[in-house]
Structures are given as structure tokens and as C-alpha cells.
Amino acid sequence: MKKLLLLFFLIVVSSVFAQVQNVTFKVEPDPFNEDEQITITVSNVNPSLWGVTDIYLWAWSRKSSDSNDVNSPTNGTWENSNEVQKMTNNGNGTYSISFVPTTFYARTGLESIGFLVKAKNGTGEKKSQDYVAQVGSIEVPPLTEAPLPAGLVDGININPNDPSKVTFVLFAAQKEFVYLLGDFNNWEKNNNYLLKKDSGKNRFWLEISGLTSKTNIRYQYLVDGVIRIADPYSTTILDENNDKFIDEVTYPNLPSYPTGKTSHAVSLFRIGDTPFNWQIKDFQKPAKTDLVIYELLLRDFDVLHSFNAVKERLDYLVELGVNTIELMPVSEFDGNESWGYNPAFHMALDKYYGTPNAFKQLIDECHKRGMAVILDVVYNHATGQHPYFRMWNTSNGGYTGEATTENPFFNRAATHSYSVFNDFNHSKTSTQDYVKRTTQFWIDEYKIDGFRWDLTKGFTQNCSASNETCTNAYQADRVAVLKKYADYQWEIDPNFYVIFEHLGTNQEETEWVNYRLNEGKGIMVWSNLNGSYNEGTMGFNSNGKSDFSWISYLRRGWTVPANIAYMESHDEERLMYKNISFGNSSGSYNVKDLNTALKRNELAGAFYFTVPGPKMIWQFGELGYDLSINTCPDGTINNNCRVSNKPIKWEYFDDVNRKALYDAWTKMLKMKNQLSIFQTDDFTLDVAASTGLKKIQLRDKSQNPEVEYITILGNFGVTTQSITPNFQKTGTWYDLMTEATINVSNVSTPISLAPGEYKIYGSSQVTLSSEIFVNEQFSTLFPNPSTNFFRVGNEVDKVEIYDMLGRKVMQFEGDFNADHRFDTSQLKPALYWLKIYKDQASESRQLIIQ
Incomplete structure (x- = not known):
């Protein structure tokens, strides 16, 4: 979520909350009963900020059995508060109102009352934050002080020897007591479910037994008799308002919310279920340098908005040349339809996309196809639903207000200039523990291959909301904590992809790129090339507008291609929309013409996929998606619709001109994936000319390469022009896109290129494999990586070895016993595909020869 998206959020937030005031409430007496008079002060x-002199109370109440708040019968309307609730000006800057709760709210059995103050007409958010007060005396339960048993973690701990026993652990510094509520005690306070307290560790804990296997178990914590919260470490959340909109197809047999028994988010878990049967247990990730990432938002990728729907589309992505999918945030967020950058529970899977098993099936199917899975994770902030925000905030457990100074996780005010929602304080040990626990869970539970960390600029504690210069400058505390977070991930998976969306100084990003690089690790970073590539596709090249040379990791002074470059992402305006809306023209040549605009994106692909290093495609970019990022549901374009649902355009695939773009990018990606020259560090980019003429040249220095030299020429201008190719050698050169040839006797003879035309010339002809390998694993393969041999762990009939061009380089045929040794000493170090046969079954596996 880069700066542009953050600015969108800030615009929305500032337009909604620009006049919200954080005021101080006092209720007397405290505590109070529902039938005695209270005074709220x-x-x-400052009413003048709202343009008024009087303020009014807006109030609501809740019973313990309510699932929703009930407004005061004398509130009036938001636009016209009832005069009965006008507060008395005390003449000293304070305002008061007195009443008996049962009379004022016209109901009895109250558990809590809530209120805010507002202008008579509250339109324009002329109001304060919410405040909730508990009704009744604070109880003094029979609390037991006891040390937390060794080996327990925050959240639920299932006894490995007796799954019917579960220990619940809650971090709750400065809190007095905590009750466990749930199906096991009919959601009622019971001293048998009063958690024990370990004051030294700031934790409350309780073991309960006799839980039923293969049954949905729902629970909450009641903190200090006031705040009902779900477990911060929930893996599934039930929502009283949004679950009803999740259909049976997406989430079959969705457990029901305990309506009438409680309120707020509820945690769900099960015991005794058969563990998921992973088919792929030893997935070999694509090399970081070779990643072709497809970023997608499930909601806008398929009308079914589900993990199952994406699973059915995987062959489409494999055929395109994608070897990694990156999912926009899938952890529990507010509401159902969202980009996901409003996280509420970082360890829970959002049910709008499907079940945990459906998610695991998607990941398993990706791994079968050699595809890695990266998750977009959001640890800069959390919404007001987050339990750790609600436990220490100025709205006394509500969703609004701000964190109190005692909050062990959140800053009271953001310490960077891109703040949205509630800002985590990453200098706190409690926050770091939370990040470690939740991130490692996703790797362990779902076999995730990498994280893309959203908005890493916000992880500093040194700046302020008004100081963008500070936020964008190098910050040592931010570097240190993010390195620690990388260590947390590598602790679980040494080959985990760690990716930061920082978009900051080269100094800071270089430090991450080089971190533990000597161990084969290092952090990758997002690299936004949208602006320069889009200027080129539109046909504007003067003053360096279309100079995309920053795509080269060599230009950044790095020894490895750690920059994940992209022409489009979820955050950027679509290339085709700007081509069609603002494209340049000359005579009859007009970039605004649809088919011309598509060819311009094909040209861009030739100068994008061929640059060594990882690449990313935003969903439907390969088909020329031409609707603005700000398209509204009614088809209009408005900045406020940035995160709105977008039309899903699978019909593009049936359009011959859009399919031509897909086919061209597919061929380019096959070259990138199968030719070792695109992993070289011997390449140059000449892409800055104001004429729009651009050139890339590569050389494969390895012994006996498939193709030693490649020269790429392109005309990003809008008129026919000639370019001096400076081929690396004379002789026959092959157009790798069309298979046409040219005879080069003078390497400097100019070549004429029409506007939008490009050539990818190779010094030798290549044959690209069209076979899709799928891991239908029934055997074990070891060692892998190997040197001179490998073994297959069961009986096989035949083994074929293919190089990455799809050429068969070795074959073994016969009746081979389990663990037979297959000699590969004649193969050079590289990545290969094995096809393994037994009776009528076959499978494909990757093999690395070192």
C-alpha cells in the first residue's frame, strides 16, 4: 500500500474525521448502578470547531444478551438532536448532563451504556469519539495467582496428550481479572472460568477439559468485567454483522454466531479434526532472481471471490509463465469486501474467501505446479476491532478514540506521515512478540512461501504525522526491527521470501538487500516503474519521462537482482487506461486507439520481462485491463472509488487483440524462464533517449549457452524512426518472437522501426518448451539439490530428465527398485524437470544439480 493509496485513505479519513474531537469524559459516581442518578461531564x-455553541449527548445502551446497541429513545436524529439531551454549559469549559440510566434508556438489565457528544446537526462528523461505561459495581472475583506453565504460547494451547484439554492464554498487562466465556459455560460469567493470573508475565491463563472432538468451539474473553474481546490470536473469527453475507458455496457449513448470548467478534476453533493431507511436502521454491509474480485481489479476480475459484484458474497462470502468486491481504479485516489493508485479526483467515482447508488446497495445487505463494501482510496498523487496541483505548473498549499511553502495542499518535487506523509501536517487545507469533503461524500452518510487507516506512518511531521528510529518510530503528522480523521468518523457513514495500531511499533498501546475503538470504523490495513505463506506452519520452533504467539492479549498486519491478500493481493506475485516455498521436497513428494501445503494452513487455531480475504482473494486465483504478460500481470514475469492486473481465481472453498481448507476454516469459541469458549480470540498458528509441543488450557468459547474445530494440515514439543496433557480433541473428532472420554484416547498420514496433534478436535460434509440468507426487526424491546422482524413494518404470527449454537430456528405463541410484554426473549444474513413471501413473518433479 504505497503512498498514493495511503493518501487516498488519508483523504477519506480526513474528510470523515476532520472535525472529530477526542474529548475527556467523566462519569460520577463510578461505579454506578442502573437505578441511581449519574452525571456525565x-x-x-471546543464547540466552535463545529461552528456551534451548544453540544448534545448521543447515547445508546446494551444488555449482556444483546448482540447490538440500542439507541436512547430521546436521541432525536443525527441531523437534529432532541433538546432533552442538550448538555448544560458549566461556564468553565465543561458540559454536563444528569439522569437515571433505567429512565433515560427506558430499559432495565443494562450491562453498559455508551455515548458521545455532538453538534445538534452532526453532519460532517461534528462529534467526539465514543465512550462506553460499565453498569454496576466492579466485581472482586476470587482471583488465583499462578505461574504460567512452561511451553505455552498466547492464544489456545491444545494438550498434545489429551486434545480434549485446552489452555487459554491472554496477554493483559495492567488488567485485574479475565473471564472465559463460550459455548462451554453458556456465555455466562462463572468463577470456574475465571482465568488465573501470572502478574510477572502479564498473562492470564486457564486450562479447561472435556471439550468435544470435531465440534465448533466458540469463545471470548471478558476483561475486567467490561470489555468483551475475541482472542487476539484467533485463527477464525465469527462476526455478528457480516457473516450472514457469506454464501454456502464460499464457506460451506459456516458456524453460526451466538446471537443473543454475546456481542463483538467471537473466536472459533476445533479439536480432533484429521490434519490436512499435504500432497507436496518438499516444495522447491523458484529462485528469487527468477520470480514471475502475479498479484491478485480475490474479490476482483473471479466472481466467486474464493480460494477455490483461484485454484481453478491456476493453469491459465502457469501457461502465461507465472511461477508465483501474490495474494492481497487475506487475514481477517473489517467487513467482507475490502482490499484487506484494514486488518482486525492478523492470525485469522478472512472467511469471505473460503475455509482454511480451501486455502490449503489452493497452496498445495500451486506447489504442484511449481508455483510459490506470497501473502501481502499488514503490520503497520490495525483497525478499532483489534482486541489489543480495545483493551487500552480512550473509548473504554470501543472501536474509536485512540490508544492510551498504557497501551503495550499501539502508539497514541502515529510516528510517521502515512498513518491509517491505529499505529503499531514496533519498538515494544509485546508488539514484536505478536508479530513473531502471527507471522510464524502462517508459515507453519499454511506453508506460505513469502510475505510482502505493506508500508514498511511506518515501522519507525522517530517521526510524526506532519513530517514526511523524516518518514522518507533513513531510520536506523526501522532498519533494525525489520531485520529482526526477517529473522523471525527465516527461523521457520530459511528460504522464505521476505519482501518490503518501502519505496524509500536506496541507502536503506541496500542495507536490507545485503542483510545475511552471504547466507543466501537477503531481503527483496518492491520497485515501482509504473510512471516511466506508462509514459513510454503513452508515447511521451522527452526530458527522461520514459527512462525506466532504475529497473536495473546494477544501477542501484546491488550484486543481486532483489528489486521486484512492476509496471502495474494494485496501487497504480492501469497502463491501458492511461494509454486510451491520454495517449500521444502523430498523423494517423494514435495511442488512444484500443488495438494500438495494446501493442504499446506488448512493446513495454519486451523491455520489461527481458531485464534480469524478478517481475510482477497485476491481475489482467496481460489482457490489457483498461478500466481506471478509480472506477466506481456505476461506471463513473472518482477518487473515492479507488478500493471499490472492479469489473471482472475474463471475456477479454476471447478478444483476438487482447489475446495477442497475452500470447506475446507468454512467449517473453517463456524466454525469461527457460533461457539462462536472462539471469546474466552482463547487460546494458540504453533507454533514456528523448526520441523514445530504446535498446537492451545481454550476454550469457556461461559455457556453451543456448544463446550467447540478445539485442532488444524498440520505438516508444509515435513516428517511424531508425535505431543503430550495435549488434555484439556479425552473422545471422534470429527474431525470437517471429523466427525471422537477418544477416548482419555491419553491426551499426540502422534498423527502421515503426511506432510501437520492437525486435528481440538472438545470436542463435532457440526452441521453447510448451509443456506444463505438474507435481502429482507419489514418490520421494533425494538428495535434492544433488551433485552426481539422485534416488527415487519407491519403485519406478522410467525416469526422463528435461532441461528448462523442454529438451529431453537423459532417460532411464527399466524396473528400478526403491532408492535406485540414477547417475547424473554428465549433467551441468542447472534446474531440471524429472518425469517419473510407475505403471500408468506419472509425476513431474524439479531437480537441482549443483
Whole structure:
């Protein structure tokens, strides 16, 4: 979520909350009963900011059995508060109102009352934050002080020897007592479910037994008798308002919310289920340098918006040349339809996309196809639903207000200039523990291959919301904590992809790129080339507008291609939309013409996929998606619709001109994936000319390469022009896209290129494999990586070895016993595909020869 998206959020937030005031409430007496008079006094309020002199109370109440708040019968309307609830000006900057709760709210059995203050007409958010007060005396339960048993983690701990026993652990610094509520005690306070307290570790814990196997178990914590929260470490959340909109196809047999028994988010878990049967247990990730990432938002990728729907589309992506998918955030967020950058529970899977098993099936199917899975994760902030925000905030457990100074996780005010929602304080040990626990869970539970960390600029504690210069400058505390977070991931998976969306100084990003690089690790970073590539596709090249040379990792002074370059992402305006809306023209040549615009994106691909290093495609970019990022559901374009649902355009695939773009990018990606020259560090980019003429040249220095030299020429201008190719050698050169040849006797003879035309010339002809390998694993393969031999762990009839061009380089045929040794000493170090046969079954496996 780069700066542009953050600015969108800030625009929305500022337009909604620009006049919200954080005031101070005082309720007397405290505590109070529902049938005695109370006085509410508010201070630190300035009615003039709302353009008024009087303020009014807006109030609501809740019973323990309610699932929703009930408004005061004398509230009036938001646009016209009832005069009965006008507060008395005390003449000293404070305002008061007195009443008996049962009379004021016209109901009895109250558990809590809530209120805010507002202008008579609250339109334009002329209001304060919410405040909730508990009704009744604070209880003094029979609390037991006891040390937390060794080996337990925050959240639920299932006894490995007796799954019917579960220990619940809650971090709750400065809290007095905690009850466990749930199906096991009919959601009622019971001293048998009062958690024990370990004051030294700031934790409450309780073991309960006799839980039923293969049954949905729902629970919450009641903190200090006031705040009902779900477990911060929930893996599934039930929502009282949004679950009803999740259909049976997406989430079969969705457990029901305990309506009438409680309120707020509820945690769900099960015991005794058969563990998921992973088919791929030893997935070999694509090399970081070779990643072809497809970023997608499930909601806007398929009308079924589900993991199952994406699973059915995987062959389409494999055929395109994708070897990694990156999912926009799938952890539990507010509501159902979202980009996901409003996280509420970082360890829970959002049910709008499907079940945990469906997610695991998607990942398993990706791994069968040699595809890695990366998740977009959001640890800069959390919404007001987050339990750790609600436990220590100025709205006394509500969703609004701000974190109190005692909050062990959140800053009271953001310490960077791109703040949205509630800002985590990453200098706190409690926050770091939370990040470690939740991130490692996704790797262990779902076999995730990498994380793309959203908005890493926000992880500093040194700046302020008003100081963008500070936020964008090098910050040592941010570097240190993010290195620690990388270590957490590598602790579980030494080959985990760690990717930061930082878009900051080269100094800071270089430090991450080089971190533990000598161990084969190192952190990758997002690299936004949208602006320069789009200027080129539109046909504007003067003053370096279309100079995309920053795509070269060599230009950044790096020894490895750690920059994940992209022409489009979820955050960027679509290339085709700007081509069609703002494209350049000359005579009859007009970039605004649809088919011309598509060819311009094909040209861009020739100068994008061929640059060594990882690449990323935003969904449907390969088909020329031409609707603005700000398209509204009614088809209009408005900045406020940035995160709105977008039309899903699978019909593009049936359009011959859009399919031509897909086919061209597919061929380019096959070259990138199968030719070792595109992994070289011997390449140059000449892409800055104001004429729009651009050139890339590569050389494969390895012994006996498939193709030693490649020269790429392109005309990003809008008129026919000639370019001096400076071929690396004379002789026959092959157009790798069309198979046409040219005879080069003078390497400097100019070549004429029409506007939008490009050539990818190779010094030798190549044959690209069209076979899709799928891991239908029934055997074990070891060692892998190997040197001179490998073994297959069961009986096989035949083994074929293919190089990455799809050429068969070795074959073994016969009746081979389990663990037979297959000699590969004649193969050079590289990545290969094995096809293994037994009776009528076959499978494909990757083999690395070192």
C-alpha cells in the first residue's frame, strides 16, 4: 500500500474525521448502578470547531444478551438532536448532563451504556469519539495467582496428550481479572472460568477439559468485567454483522454466531479434526532472481471471490509463465469486501474467501505446479476491532478514540506521515512478540512461501504525522526491527521470501538487500516503474519521462537482482487506461486507439520481462485491463472509488487483440524462464533517449549457452524512426518472437522501426518448451539439490530428465527398485524437470544439480 493509496485513505479519513474531537469524559459516581442518578461531564471539547455553541449527548445502551446497541429513545436524529439531551454549559469549559440510566434508556438489565457528544446537526462528523461505561459495581472475583506453565504460547494451547484439554492464554498487562466465556459455560460469567493470573508475565491463563472432538468451539474473553474481546490470536473469527453475507458455496457449513448470548467478534476453533493431507511436502521454491509474480485481489479476480475459484484458474497462470502468486491481504479485516489493508485479526483467515482447508488446497495445487505463494501482510496498523487496541483505548473498549499511553502495542499518535487506523509501536517487545507469533503461524500452518510487507516506512518511531521528510529518510530503528522480523521468518523457513514495500531511499533498501546475503538470504523490495513505463506506452519520452533504467539492479549498486519491478500493481493506475485516455498521436497513428494501445503494452513487455531480475504482473494486465483504478460500481470514475469492486473481465481472453498481448507476454516469459541469458549480470540498458528509441543488450557468459547474445530494440515514439543496433557480433541473428532472420554484416547498420514496433534478436535460434509440468507426487526424491546422482524413494518404470527449454537430456528405463541410484554426473549444474513413471501413473518433479 504505497503512498498514493495511503493518501487516498488519508483523504477519506480526513474528510470523515476532520472535525472529530477526542474529548475527556467523566462519569460520577463510578461505579454506578442502573437505578441511581449519574452525571456525565465532558471537558477538552471546543464547540466552535463545529461552528456551534451548544453540544448534545448521543447515547445508546446494551444488555449482556444483546448482540447490538440500542439507541436512547430521546436521541432525536443525527441531523437534529432532541433538546432533552442538550448538555448544560458549566461556564468553565465543561458540559454536563444528569439522569437515571433505567429512565433515560427506558430499559432495565443494562450491562453498559455508551455515548458521545455532538453538534445538534452532526453532519460532517461534528462529534467526539465514543465512550462506553460499565453498569454496576466492579466485581472482586476470587482471583488465583499462578505461574504460567512452561511451553505455552498466547492464544489456545491444545494438550498434545489429551486434545480434549485446552489452555487459554491472554496477554493483559495492567488488567485485574479475565473471564472465559463460550459455548462451554453458556456465555455466562462463572468463577470456574475465571482465568488465573501470572502478574510477572502479564498473562492470564486457564486450562479447561472435556471439550468435544470435531465440534465448533466458540469463545471470548471478558476483561475486567467490561470489555468483551475475541482472542487476539484467533485463527477464525465469527462476526455478528457480516457473516450472514457469506454464501454456502464460499464457506460451506459456516458456524453460526451466538446471537443473543454475546456481542463483538467471537473466536472459533476445533479439536480432533484429521490434519490436512499435504500432497507436496518438499516444495522447491523458484529462485528469487527468477520470480514471475502475479498479484491478485480475490474479490476482483473471479466472481466467486474464493480460494477455490483461484485454484481453478491456476493453469491459465502457469501457461502465461507465472511461477508465483501474490495474494492481497487475506487475514481477517473489517467487513467482507475490502482490499484487506484494514486488518482486525492478523492470525485469522478472512472467511469471505473460503475455509482454511480451501486455502490449503489452493497452496498445495500451486506447489504442484511449481508455483510459490506470497501473502501481502499488514503490520503497520490495525483497525478499532483489534482486541489489543480495545483493551487500552480512550473509548473504554470501543472501536474509536485512540490508544492510551498504557497501551503495550499501539502508539497514541502515529510516528510517521502515512498513518491509517491505529499505529503499531514496533519498538515494544509485546508488539514484536505478536508479530513473531502471527507471522510464524502462517508459515507453519499454511506453508506460505513469502510475505510482502505493506508500508514498511511506518515501522519507525522517530517521526510524526506532519513530517514526511523524516518518514522518507533513513531510520536506523526501522532498519533494525525489520531485520529482526526477517529473522523471525527465516527461523521457520530459511528460504522464505521476505519482501518490503518501502519505496524509500536506496541507502536503506541496500542495507536490507545485503542483510545475511552471504547466507543466501537477503531481503527483496518492491520497485515501482509504473510512471516511466506508462509514459513510454503513452508515447511521451522527452526530458527522461520514459527512462525506466532504475529497473536495473546494477544501477542501484546491488550484486543481486532483489528489486521486484512492476509496471502495474494494485496501487497504480492501469497502463491501458492511461494509454486510451491520454495517449500521444502523430498523423494517423494514435495511442488512444484500443488495438494500438495494446501493442504499446506488448512493446513495454519486451523491455520489461527481458531485464534480469524478478517481475510482477497485476491481475489482467496481460489482457490489457483498461478500466481506471478509480472506477466506481456505476461506471463513473472518482477518487473515492479507488478500493471499490472492479469489473471482472475474463471475456477479454476471447478478444483476438487482447489475446495477442497475452500470447506475446507468454512467449517473453517463456524466454525469461527457460533461457539462462536472462539471469546474466552482463547487460546494458540504453533507454533514456528523448526520441523514445530504446535498446537492451545481454550476454550469457556461461559455457556453451543456448544463446550467447540478445539485442532488444524498440520505438516508444509515435513516428517511424531508425535505431543503430550495435549488434555484439556479425552473422545471422534470429527474431525470437517471429523466427525471422537477418544477416548482419555491419553491426551499426540502422534498423527502421515503426511506432510501437520492437525486435528481440538472438545470436542463435532457440526452441521453447510448451509443456506444463505438474507435481502429482507419489514418490520421494533425494538428495535434492544433488551433485552426481539422485534416488527415487519407491519403485519406478522410467525416469526422463528435461532441461528448462523442454529438451529431453537423459532417460532411464527399466524396473528400478526403491532408492535406485540414477547417475547424473554428465549433467551441468542447472534446474531440471524429472518425469517419473510407475505403471500408468506419472509425476513431474524439479531437480537441482549443483
